[in-house]
Amino acid sequence: MKIEKLILGYFAVNCYIVELKDLKILIDPGADFKKVQELLISNNTRPDLIINTHGHYDHIGAVPEVVEEYGINFYIDREEEQIVIDPEKNCSSIFGQNTLSLKTYNLISGADKKYFNRFEIEIIKTPGHTPGSIIIKIEKKLFTGDLLFKGAIGRTDLPGGNLSDIKSSLLKLKRFDKDLEVFLGHGPGTSLENEFETNPYLDSIFLDK
Numbered sequence: 462m463k464i465e466k467l468i469l470g471y472f473a474v475n476c477y478i479v480e481l482k483d484l485k486i487l488i489d490p491g492a493d494f495k496k497v498q499e500l501l502i503s504n505n506t507r508p509d510l511i512i513n514t515h516g517h518y519d520h521i522g523a524v525p526e527v528v529e530e531y532g533i534n535f536y537i538d539r540e541e542e543q544i545v546i547d548p549e550k551n552c553s554s555i556f557g558q559n560t561l562s563l564k565t566y567n568l569i570s571g572a573d574k575k576y577f578n579r580f581e582i583e584i585i586k587t588p589g590h591t592p593g594s595i596i597i598k599i600e601k602k603l604f605t606g607d608l609l610f611k612g613a614i615g616r617t618d619l620p621g622g623n624l625s626d627i628k629s630s631l632l633k634l635k636r637f638d639k640d641l642e643v644f645l646g647h648g649p650g651t652s653l654e655n656e657f658e659t660n661p662y663l664d665s666i667f668l669d670k
């Protein structure tokens with residue numbers, strides 16, 4: 462598996478291009494289509510699908526252009542629909558250069574193993590930052606979107622955010638192998654082991670457990 466990371470836009474969103482042999486997945490294209498396209502062109506590659514960890518503007522802004530340019534499907538959790546269609550809920554009306562309401566999307570249900578071109582991709586539902594936030598496990602890599610950051614967690618004060626839900630979602634991380642490599646929605650990468658040892662939000666006191 463090959464993973465390339467782009468850091469995009471004012472909020473420095475991490476966009477990942479994951480190559481699994483002949484399957485190329487774009488995780489969270491961010492809101493800067495030109496930079497994503499430049500990398501794809503310089504790698505002489507085309508994405509096969511987009512999966513988003515959640516629907517905030519800074520993570521989905523480039524989706525309409527990617528979908529149009531490459532004619533591919535965009536997958537996001539069912540409970541994120543209101544966010545991708547509502548500029549206030551996806552925060553484009555506050556932070557974006559224009560308001561964003563997606564027209565083309567494929568809704569999936571969390572807690573699923575999905576097969577794309579025979580490759581298993583595990584989708585785990587982790588609400589809290591938004592109602593339909595998911596994390597994505599591919600082999601020994603975990604893409605956590607804005608659930609988890611290095612030493613921190615995603616905010617819960619935006620529309621649809623919920624502190625008690627994010628605590629339950631963070632508890633789900635405990636079921637994974639500690640040696641999983643973690644790819645975050647913002648900031649540098651980490652490992653689950655490092656976060657279990659150092660992140661105060663994974664402490665049993667914060668999680669009420």
Ligand SMILES: [Zn+2]
Pocket residue numbers: 515517590607
């Ligand atoms: Zn977000």
